[in-house]
Amino acid sequence: MSTIATDEHAPTLKFESVERHRVLATILALAVFPLLMPFHALATNILLFGLFAAGYNLTFGYTGKLSFGHAAFYGTGAYACGILISQYGVHWSLAIAAGVTLGGLTAFVMGLLAIRTRGIYFAMVTLALAQCVYFIGFHATSLTGGDNGLRGVNVPAISIGPISIDLLQPFTRYYFMLTFVAFAVWLLSRILNSPFGAVLEAIRENEQRARASGFNIERAKLLSFVLSGLFCGLAGALTAINLSTVGIDIISYHTSGQVMMVTLLGGMGTFFGPFVGAGTFLAMEHVVTAFTERWQLIVGLMFMGLVLFFPKGIWGTILEWVKK
C-alpha cells in the first residue's frame, strides 16, 4: 500500500524539489536559453521583457491587482537610464540605479493615488495616470527627444577591474543582462517567500478577510506596487542599454497592455510564467510579422481565446497538468 502511494507521488515529489529551487531552476533555464535560440538579440529582448513581466506579475498575479499603468515604471526607468548615459555621460551602473529608483518613485506616487481605489477602478486609474506620464514624456522634448525618441544610449563595453566585456556582441550582452535578471529573480523569490509575500497572496484571495486578520492592507498593496515598480524600472533601464535608444512608445498604454498579455499568456501568479509568456509572445511576433501586417489582429484573437479558454496561461496549464 505504502509502496503504491510512493510510486504515485514520485513525479510530484520530483517536481516539488524543482519548485523548491525555483530561483536556481529559472536562472539555469535562462542561462541555457541563448544556446538553443539562434537569434541572440531576440533572446536578450525576451529576457528583459520577461523581467518586466515578472515585476508586473508581483502586482497582477500575486497581489491580484490588474494594473494598466506599468508602462510608466518601465518607461521612466528606461528614460532615466538613457538620459543619464546619452546626455550626461554618467557611468552605466549609476544610470541603471537611477532607472530603478525612478521606476520605484513613479510607482510610489501613482500608488498613493491609485491604491485607495478598489477593485476594477484600479485598472482605469493606473491607465489614466500612466497616460499622464506619457504626455509629460512626450512634451519634455529637450530631455526625452519627444516623438523622435532618445538616441545614443551607447555602452559599447564595460570593464569590471581587469575584465572587459564587449556589449556590442549579442551573446555576451545577453549574459551581462542575465546577471541583473538573476539577482532580480532571487530577490523576487525572497519577497514571495517572506511573510509579506503571504500577505500579498492573502489580499489576492480575499481582501476583506486579510484586512480582518489585522494586516495593514493599504500599506502592503502600496509596498507591493513600489517593489513591482523597482523591478520594472530595472527592466526598463536594461532595455535602454540593450536597444541603445528609447522611443516614446515605451510609456504608451500599448506597452502596459502587452506586459499584461505576456503575463497572462505565460501564467499569472506563476514564478516562471512571465518568462515563458515573453518568449512565446516575442518569438511569435518575430515570426508572424515577417509574413503578415496583421499581427495585432492575431494578438487580439489569441488573447480573447486565452481569456475564454486558457485563463491559466501556458505555464499555469503545464503546472496544473504536472501536479495532477
Next chain:
Amino acid sequence: MELSFSLLVQQLFIGLALGSIYVLIGVGLSLIFGLLTVVNFAHGAFYMVGAYVAVYIFEKTGNFWACLVLVPLAVGALGLATERWLVRPLYGRGLDYPLLLTFGLAYVLVDSVRMIFGVQGEHFSTPELLQGTVDMGFGPFPIYRIFLVGLCATLLLALWLFIEKTRLGLIVRAGSRDPLVLKVLGIDVDRVWLLIFGIGTALAGLAGLLAAPLRGVNPEMGGPVLIEAFVITVIGGMGSLVGAIVAGLLVGVVVAMTTLFQPELAELSIFALMALVLIVRPNGLFGREGLMS
C-alpha cells in the same frame, strides 16, 4: 492675447459641445458597468467603428441623417453580438476577465478596420445644413456644435424617460441594485443585460459619428477616447449616470479652457482634475460606496 468676455463664453460653449460627446461615451460606459459590472475596454473601439460605419454609409447614401439613424443600430448590433457570445460566458469568473476580453476585442476591431479602410484615415465633413455659424449676442457660434449639445440633451432626456418611466426601465433600475433578487422574481436578467450592452455600445458608436467632423476619422481614434472616458467615469463615479453627465461636461469645459490659456497643458489638465477628485473623493463625485467590492 486680448481676452474678452465673448471669447470666454464662446470657448465655454465649445467646451460644452465637446463635453456632449464625452457625455455620450461616458454614459454608455457607466451604464454597462453599473449593470453588468463589465469595464468595457473596447468602448473606444466601438466609438471608432461608429465613425467608420458613418464614413461608409455617407459614401453610399450621401445622407448625414441616414448615418445618424443607422450608425447606432449597426454598432449596437455589434455590441449585442459581443455581449451574447463573448462577454456572457465570462460572468461569474471575476471582474477582470470581461475587461481583459474586451481589451483583446479592441485590438481585433482596430486591426480589422485598418484592413478594410486602410491606415491613412478618412475625412468626414460637417453636413451642409449644419455648416456655418449663428450669432447669439456673444459672437459667432458654430451651428454644428449647437446641434451637438441639442442632440445630446434630447438623447439624455429620452434615456432618462426610458429608465424612470417605463416598465423595462424599472427592471433596469432594479437590476443595478440587486440582479439576484430580479432573477428570483422571474425576470430574464440575461436579456436586460444584453439590451444594456447594446444601448451602451450604440451610444459609443453615435459619439464616434458626431465626433468625426470635429476630430477626423482614423483607426487609432478610439485609444485616447477610451482613456478620456475612464477619466470621466472616475471623476463622476463608477456606474453613476448623473456623474457621467456632470463629469463629461466638466472635462469638456476644462479641456476647452486650458486650450485657450495653455494649449500644451490641455492633455494633462484632465488628469490633474482626476487626481484632485481621487484625493478628495476616492469614489468619484457621485459614486456609490460598496459598488466596487
